[in-house]
Amino acid sequence: MGEPKTAATNEGERTATRMDDVKINERVVVWRVVNGERRRVLATLLKKRNREPKSESHEVNGEKKEPEANAPTNESTNGQDEELEYFVHFDGQDRRLDQWISGDQFIEMAPKHSPCDPGGGGGDTRLTRKRRKNDDELVALDDGGGRGDQHRKPPPEKNIEWVVFGGYEIQCWYYSPYRLKKKAVERLYVCENCLLYTDDVRMYACHLAKDCERANPPGVLIYEEGDVQIYEVFGALQKFYCQRLCLLAKLFIDHKTLCFDVENFIFYLLCEKDKDGAHIAAMFSKEMHSSNNLACIMTLPCYQRKGYGNLLIQLSYEMSKRAKYPGTPERPFSDLGEISYKKYWLYVLLEFFDSAVMRKVEDVTVDDLEALVGINKDDIKDTMEPIGLLSHLKGGTYIVHNPKLDQENGVERPNPPLRRLDAKNLVWSAKSFDRPKRRN
Structure with a gap:
């Protein structure tokens, strides 16, 4: 790298001059390429291993398989610690971005006074100009997301x-x-x-x-348009298949724990169809008798950016509409799920205000809007309040202002979905278990 290695020298701070001296779960400053630019970032060391020779390809079923373009690579391979590599979690980043790095990406131990470790140990708090500049860079990268990471139970x-x-x-x-x-x-x-x-x-x-x-998933084909098929599979009827589906999905979903108790869930599998059959690309699950119209959703990385996740979200709301209740997904969201839903809600709400019946309507209550668009009123409030289109009246009533008539509000409209659900192609009717249980 050509950068000198430095070590923390404040009183009470442990010193390490090589990555190999760092202990598991200790925090370090390392080099990482961010948007094409090499940056100093905070990370936590999770494990070490001997470096293995990396094969360029291997054979599967007689065919040579090449690694995907996003295969993990070491950003530097200079001489230091070449016999070991280190698996790290970058502060403030999703765990799917954890990766193996080489020893010469190590810069220093994370300083106790760093902005991401507030209140850390005593010691001399006077910073050199260089250290202050470096810490400012770490602030920009961490953005607060990694605060407290070291206090959580390790996943x-x-x-x-x-x-x-x-x-x-x-x-x-x-x-x-x-x-x-x-x-x-x-x-x-x-x-x-x-x-x-x-x-x-x-x-x-x-x-x-x-x-x-x-050649096809078990269950019933409920939707078909072009090369897209969607199957409905009941966990109670296809228990082992659905368990294996959940295990596969868990490789790409962080917060969900359902893998074996599948009997009370229904699964919807989106497949790409060709001459060889139906190929699973995405899925979502829904719990029976739940007010949530979706429990978890996953698109395999090799099928992302094709609009499949949004298409499944549209399907979940069309089902809620036919079941006659306002839908909402189960929480917590993943980072990608939260982005997808907020874009979907905003697009649906703005499109609704574009309709002929709403063009001259100045305001509408959240309760009325929930009934008209089928989105849960809490989700409507969470979507419209940050952009200044929600007001709270006396008596607990919330109203949404028509963005078309609000001249002072410049709302950035999300891009339209890549794929639109054609409700005419959905062969599905709501059953009793598709509706929330009534409270006594």
């Missing part, structure tokens, strides 16, 4: 590095409780048809060649 370590699924090799984001003989595996092979899994490439190839006869 389970990611146990699978790559999953081979259909024609793709996908880097996994999170831990998933697959029942494997080994604690951790480099690659897991999952049949995209029946979702059986193994870490043995030969068993996987044999299964594909001889054993698996399924």
